[in-house]
Amino acid sequence: MADARIQIAPQVKRGDSFEVKIAIRHAMETGYRVDDVGKPIKRNVIRALVCKYNGTEALRVDMSSGFAANPLLQFWLVAGNSGEISFEWDDDAGTRYAERAAVTVAG
Amino acid sequence: MAPRPFSRLHRTACARPAFARLLATLALAALPAHADLLPAQISADSVPRPLTATPGDAAHGRALLLARENANCILCHAIPEARFSGNLAPPLDGVGARLSAAQLRLRVADNRQVHPSTIMPSYFRSEGLTGVAAQYRGKTVLTAQEVEDVVAYLQTLK
Amino acid sequence: MARGAAVSLAVARIGAALLAVACAVPATLAYAQSSTTRVIPLDQLKSGLAYTGEDVRALQADDFANPGMLWVERGEKIWNTPAGADGKSCASCHGDAKSSMKGVAARYPAIDAKSKQLLNIEARINASRSGDQKAPAFAPESEDMLAITAYVNMQSRGVPVGVSIDGAAREHFERGRAFYYTRRGQMNMSCATCHEQNFGKRLFAETISQGQPNDFPIYRLEWQTMGSLHRRLRACLYGVRAELLPVGSPELLDVELFLAWRAQGLKGEAPAVRR
Numbered sequence: 001m002a003d004a005r006i007q008i009a010p011q012v013k014r015g016d017s018f019e020v021k022i023a024i025r026h027a028m029e030t031g032y033r034v035d036d037v038g039k040p041i042k043r044n045v046i047r048a049l050v051c052k053y054n055g056t057e058a059l060r061v062d063m064s065s066g067f068a069a070n071p072l073l074q075f076w077l078v079a080g081n082s083g084e085i086s087f088e089w090d091d092d093a094g095t096r097y098a099e100r101a102a103v104t105v106a107g
Numbered sequence: 108m109a110p111r112p113f114s115r116l117h118r119t120a121c122a123r124p125a126f127a128r129l130l131a132t133l134a135l136a137a138l139p140a141h142a143d144l145l146p147a148q149i150s151a152d153s154v155p156r157p158l159t160a161t162p163g164d165a166a167h168g169r170a171l172l173l174a175r176e177n178a179n180c181i182l183c184h185a186i187p188e189a190r191f192s193g194n195l196a197p198p199l200d201g202v203g204a205r206l207s208a209a210q211l212r213l214r215v216a217d218n219r220q221v222h223p224s225t226i227m228p229s230y231f232r233s234e235g236l237t238g239v240a241a242q243y244r245g246k247t248v249l250t251a252q253e254v255e256d257v258v259a260y261l262q263t264l265k
Numbered sequence: 266m267a268r269g270a271a272v273s274l275a276v277a278r279i280g281a282a283l284l285a286v287a288c289a290v291p292a293t294l295a296y297a298q299s300s301t302t303r304v305i306p307l308d309q310l311k312s313g314l315a316y317t318g319e320d321v322r323a324l325q326a327d328d329f330a331n332p333g334m335l336w337v338e339r340g341e342k343i344w345n346t347p348a349g350a351d352g353k354s355c356a357s358c359h360g361d362a363k364s365s366m367k368g369v370a371a372r373y374p375a376i377d378a379k380s381k382q383l384l385n386i387e388a389r390i391n392a393s394r395s396g397d398q399k400a401p402a403f404a405p406e407s408e409d410m411l412a413i414t415a416y417v418n419m420q421s422r423g424v425p426v427g428v429s430i431d432g433a434a435r436e437h438f439e440r441g442r443a444f445y446y447t448r449r450g451q452m453n454m455s456c457a458t459c460h461e462q463n464f465g466k467r468l469f470a471e472t473i474s475q476g477q478p479n480d481f482p483i484y485r486l487e488w489q490t491m492g493s494l495h496r497r498l499r500a501c502l503y504g505v506r507a508e509l510l511p512v513g514s515p516e517l518l519d520v521e522l523f524l525a526w527r528a529q530g531l532k533g534e535a536p537a538v539r540r
Contacts, residue, residue, distance in 0.1 A: 005338055007329050025335040027490065069489035070332040182469045193467045226462065228452040238449035238507045248451060 004087065006101040012079040014107045020051070021074040022087055022099070030065040042092075046071070049089035053077055053103075058085075079105045143232040143247060144217050152221050153209035158231070158251035163259025171249070171257055178230060178249060178257060187264065196227065203264040211261045216254050230254060300442055301430075303527070304461045305475060310531050316465065316474035317540060321486075325538040333415060333484040333536025336408075336491050340416025343409060349400030355413075358397060366420035371533055374522045376433045383437045385521055387414055387493065388513065405512045411482050411491045418481065421533035426479050428525040441523030444516060450507030456520075459501075471540065476501075478524040480537030487540060494521060 004024045012018040024046070031043025043065065051059040058077055077085075086100040148154050157163075172180040173189060181189050183196035202211070214221055216231035230249040249257065314322060325331055344355045344362055359365040373386040384392060390413055391402040403410035430438040445456045459468065460476030467473070481494040488496075495512040498520065502509055510516050 005329065005335060021329055023329065023332065023335055025332075025339070070335060070484075072330055072332075179469075191470045193469045195463050195466050195468060226454060226458045228454070233451075236449070236451060236453055237447055239451050240503075240506050240508050243451040243506045246451070 004099040011104050014079050014105050017076045017078050023072045028069045044092045046089050046091045052086045054083035154212040155209045163255035165259040165263050168256035168260030203262040211258045215257050313474040316472045336412045336415040339412035343413050349398040366417050368424040370418040370421040371424045371426050415482050415536045418535035424533050425530045426528045437519045437522050441519035444520050450505030452505040454505045477528045479528050479531040480534035483537045483539045485539045
């Protein structure tokens with residue numbers, strides 16, 4: 001439930017680069033911490049995150065415990081056709097996540 | 108919690124002839140448990156006699172001043188060559204020249220006896236406190252020996 | 266020598282008795298005369314934001330980068346999701362939170378008309394969750410509890426804090442105030458020691474603020490997650506080596522009321538970001 005938020009400009013021009021931002025709610029548990037009673041907390045970080053633009057892989061990030069909790073990624077893409085930007089990622093616990101946003105290209 | 112009829116301080120402070128020690132034990136047994144510095148140890152604004160027989164270790168004292176989980180004096184005081192420190196209290200630079208070992212001892216052990224409304228914790232006092240977490244109840248922040256170590260370090264700050 | 270020791274110990278015993286008497290005096294010297302005298306005048310109140318760094322201020326101001334907004338968004342989904350026996354969502358009864366919840370958090374803690382208890386916003390949400398929606402209450406400090414409070418409290422952004430300390434609230438206020446000014450823990454410090462006598466100064470590397478409650482829940486970088494006001498208060502109690510009171514305990518509720526009274530007029534800023 002609401003594991004990520006994506007931000008893209010409402011409209012972009014063909015050939016222009018546009019910024020994509022994604023904020024993900026994830027503890028990025030390093031496996032080095034202990035809970036209140038001193039029990040080690042199991043490692044659970046996002047492994048890989050893939051961003052596709054109209055089905056074509058545009059970005060792949062291999063993540064590790066070096067990332068802070070609730071990571072925010074921002075990057076630029078070049079506008080082609082209208083369509084969608086989709087994200088998929090999974091973590092050590094084996095949970096798979098997906099989130100998408102529409103992109104409208106003018107011109 | 109292990110019963111502690113009186114703290115290490117009382118034992119060492121009275122550890123002279125056997126007879127005196129016996130008397131001391133009897134007398135102290137009547138005191139409230141965990142009384143810390145005894146009023147008799149305080150003279151004006153100082154504690155003239157060391158709390159332990161072992162002289163303080165200045166290097167260990169400095170480590171204590173910096174230790175996050177212990178004395179943590181740098182929460183409030185700057186000390187020479189510490190990278191970070193708080194500024195709730197005057198820097199301790201030169202304090203060894205301003206104050207004698209006896210005066211430093213009382214300030215570290217129980218600064219409330221010098222400045223009743225001070226915000227500085229009393230490091231050798233376990234009585235008269237409210238709502239102390241169970242694991243610290245009846246215990247002083249520093250042991251008598253640690254107070255001596257801290258005092259030894261402060262004396263080097265001339 | 267032996268005699269000397271005995272004499273000084275006799276003195277010691279009297280001294281110790283005096284000491285015990287001195288200790289019985291409540292350690293609440295910093296009290297103002299009347300219980301509603303303000304130590305920090307209303308026109309000098311500042312939210313904790315003023316005492317954090319530029320980086321934290323920028324993070325909080327950016328509604329996308331502010332990690333707290335992830336909880337707000339989750340809270341919005343909870344608001345609109347049917348739950349409970351009758352399959353109703355918060356929205357089914359309360360409509361658009363932007364109008365129905367505007368300014369609500371700013372009035373809490375408050376005495377609940379039905380139960381006559383002092384409730385903070387978390388407890389009020391849960392009362393409605395179980396009483397009206399007939400769904401299981403949110404567990405204290407759970408992700409869902411933090412999310413729904415972040416969402417509800419955000420609707421009071423810009424609304425001045427204004428709680429009532431009249432009637433049945435008064436005794437809670439007095440108890441909260443007494444707690445606030447009592448030195449506690451092995452470090453023997455009161456809330457006022459740091460947040461009224463020393464705000465603006467540095468405790469090790471952290472700048473002490475006035476300890477205002479107008480911006481909770483907060484995303485704290487040290488926690489790497491969201492936390493309630495009570496979690497923050499527990500961190501302060503831990504720091505002075507005092508007994509940790511549970512989230513939602515009556516003592517913390519009373520302090521929360523005192524804090525809210527003390528913050529009168531400060532505008533809501535949830536969800537805030539803190540170091």
